[in-house]
Amino acid sequence: MTKAPSATDLACALIQCPSVTPKEAGVLAYLERQLSPFGFEIHRPVFSEPGYPDVENMFAKITGGDGPHLAFAGHVDVVPAGDETLWTLPPFSGAVKDGLLHGRGAADMKGGVAAFVAATLRYVEAHGEPKGTVSFVLTGDEEGPAKNGTVKLMQWAAERGEQFSDSIVGEPTNPNQMGDMIKVGRRGSQSGTLTVSGKQGHVAYPHLASNPVPVLARLVEQISAEVLDHGTDFFQPSNLEFISMDVGNETWNLIPKSASARFNVRFNDLWNAEKLEAFVLEHARKHLPDDAFTLSLTLEDDGSEAFLTRSESLIGRFSKAVEAITGRTPELSTGGGTSDARFIKNYCPVIEFGLVGQTMHMIDEHVAVADLEQLADIYYEFMLQYFER
Template sequence: MNATDPVANLAALIRCPSVTPAEGGALALLQSLLTPLGFAVERMTATEEGTPDVENLYARIGSEGPHLMFAGHTDVVPVGDEAAWSHPPFAAEIADGDMFGRGAVDMKGGIACFVAAIARHIEKHGQPKGSMSFLITGDEEGPSINGTSKLLEWAAAKGETWDACVVGEPTNPDQLGDMIKIGRRGSLSGHITVHGVQGHAAYPHLADNPVRGLLQLTHALMSPAFDNGTDNFQPSNLEVTTVDTGNAATNVIPARATAAFNIRFNDTWTAETLRAEIIRRLDEAAATGDLRPDRSPVRYDLVWADRPSHVFLTRNNALISSLSGAVAAVTGKEPKLSTTGGTSDARFIKDYCPVVEFGLVGQTMHMVDERVAVEDLETLTRIYQTFIERWFDHAVS
């Protein structure tokens, strides 16, 4: 198989049914593509009690600096209703200029293109002027416990260090060249339980409706706004994502009410200062409010979700300018530098080296009939190839 062809690379990867946490043959395929190029390939399985084991891959070519990493994931989300697909989700069929398949854009397509780009680079120039590595996980779409974070720890313990990283997530909203992600907002989640007194809906004075208290608390979380945004980030935004009483009866006041929330926050906050602000708001709302006149303060418990994602912003000019310049050279477009969207595994990588994200157009990711324009695969490969040349030229100058 010729690794320089991104279309063939992607078709082979899509045909590997690597739904999290299954390896599905995807890492074995990558190993077969990278080893002939001169990469030393290692596969490690990460484990943690209560979570499925996950196999990951690390491959490196070269032994000297500078060291450029490409990071991504071969695991994909489930296909959903397979009968709703117009083409089988693991067949990689091409129709009307698009390749269909789960993972086509998120993100086997990015991996396929970067493999093709480095293969072309080696074919044209020989080995890189320093080192390159692939850090590929099978746990990005899952709990993200036995994936990139543990693979980084494992590699770092072996003495690996990196100067820069590109994550091949689908960052472009409409067309290739639209957007490079140079940072991400943080993410913090929590779960509130309000305790009341169960009773008959016709005799509310004998009960204490926890829904009233929960409404007071959730209103305080959503208003006023946490901030107005910063130069590089959108305003922080909190959403209440679940509300429940576990009560099927319409004439019974429930004993408790629960709500979950998630806030995506900018660099005005850290996870620690944000937790403190949320607790302040909840305590203030628990003691006041007109939904519970003449009642004692709302009794509530707050449980934080494990492992918040921390906000970060990459300011490395060599990395950003090399990638922006490559995008402009190939597409003629000046990409927007953005911090929008959700979280990605870049949140782990940023603790080891500067990191940015750039990949395919993400309009169909996680959808039925996920697909990628075949011509975009060639364009992205040329962008990555140009970036590799520019980055090493910049890094060794």
Template sequence: MPASADRPSNLPTAGDPVEVARALIACPSVTPEEGGALTLLEAVLQPLGFSTKRVRFSDEGTPDVDNLVATLGEGAPHLMLAGHTDVVPPGSGALWTHHPFSADIDEGLLYGRGAVDMKGGVAAFVAAVARLRAEGVPTRGSVTLLLTGDEEGPSINGTEKLLAWCHEQGMRFDAALVGEPTNVETLGDMAKIGRRGSLSGTLRIEGRQGHAAYPHRALNPMQAVVAIADALQGTPLDHGSEAFQPTSLQVVSIDTGNMAFNVIPAAAEIRFNVRFSDRWTSASLKDELLSRIESARPEGIEVAVAWEKASESFLTRDAALAERLSAAVQAVTGREPELSTTGGTSDARYIQAYCPVIEFGLVGDTMHQVDERVPLADLEALTEIYRAFIAATLAADAETDEA
């Protein structure tokens, strides 16, 4: 790809994760804005030998989003390193100890929006590959950085479409590592080998409006709200499985839009989210929830359900992939990571349809918070973990092919 006229000046040293992370944090790439982050990465990656392609996707009712595919080498084995450069809004800068996009370092900590989620992880990807290039790796196969600008937003014009685009271009991946923050307290304590499914819905409960002093002339939907909410949450949906925590349904909002004390509302809404184990699919879970709703619905009350787009649970059953990551983590930190499916969703839910995927990144204790920050030592350690994992993955696949 030819050099761009708007290529950033004073580029960070590719093999230094702190320099790369600081340069990325300085880019105000709040979803859906690219903010200069992908332009910066192209400029850093191209001198390492990467071919880069910016891909923009559009969809009705959503903003256009830029994404980046950067590939080094050719053919199999083909390892994907996946992540995102978009960040959540920082809120009021006045609440921050350091400006959210100043990328200040203070007492061994790098401050800024995205330091943990996940510009620090992207910087470690870049630095790890730069160090491997200096060592002459890879000698065969290929590594692709798949970076989206739509992970923190609606996730419509990001990874899901980008993977389909890559497939159409003939790209095939043998394994993937997602750099989301996975560790709970200390770098090396947890990796993700799967994720629970997620299903959200809105119930609209129709009654009949009336005067609060004359309830016999109205039909109060709030009585149905109480009964239906209890039916949804009162009995556990399951008790989990060997790899997954129990399914959890949480009512997140109940609303009537009614501000008057003397009016029985005409309708009410319940919004809920379910994080479900592998004992359910989104289809079977919908059937169960609809059955519970119907059993609790009072006579005369009408209930309509609007479902949001669901994601299914998945579990990566690639022991060799997990073993290589665990070995890299142990070699650098001395810790054996727990292989977990806890937490929320990530773009791994899309990647798992194309190849085995595992997730490992920084400690997530300050992500999305005021004063988001990462220890400089963790950025260095994560880079070395990624360097060891990438080298071992390519070497292991080479040995398998030769055998």
């Protein structure tokens, strides 16, 4: 049988493919060549959406009969390198220097993908096919619009009859060192625009107009001061942030008819889009001075729900694997931004654990080779327990 590659060798090769969203750049072709000799069934569906670039994705699986289906999920696309002359080593070199692996995607998240692929191949090499199924759900559209990626890939797999038992996303979750943190959920995100309309008029005759600008300014101040909640056992308090106020008035002598303020809410599992809409409208109405003004609120349609994974068997077993390899007890967290786990949560329990995220998206992105190999060891240890060898 072909020998299983190390996580570091895999990660180097993945980084050398400049797969800036939405480019495949040979990264999936490389993985296919690695997986095929081990008996994986491999699909590379391309998804389309009007107005967005087509994106190639990969679903690969290996089955050894009845048993649980563990899906490792992640993305092989990366953000652009930016000004390449600012990098100490070229961004797509995949070079190892002084114990560090350098390059765009080392942390976010070709390192994570390399670690779970290496762990799985090591498992198959040592024990044969798992008693159950291991699959890789890999997208090339996480850093981009995320329209032609995990959301469609999960749907595609489900339509083919795949039933997932558990999923691990290999995003970088550790703030400082390996073993810090498992993400067991994520806050939701919702953007919206609040508009106050009054009556347009001449600035010299303000009594004939109703100026929405000071009204909107007061609403922004007052809504910003409202407390949404005080957090829950697993979530920090929800927060609404106004991020822009827009009137678009290019003249100096005109009182505008309307003024808008845009906001984003990061919210816990006490909220959803409907409740947030009602909350903003209620507090805006409360502070609206008189019926010379009207309100409207629109929500963007790319919001995501908050979710919390409650599977003790997945979280408990994975924590044990982290402890066994790092000697540290990971914190269970729901902090940070959104991730593709939001597209997986409706199919099976999902957690996230990967590398140390400190340099993600930065110039000179890098990870410690020792961390990379330790991550592969953690995934391997988890698989030993999961498939009960």
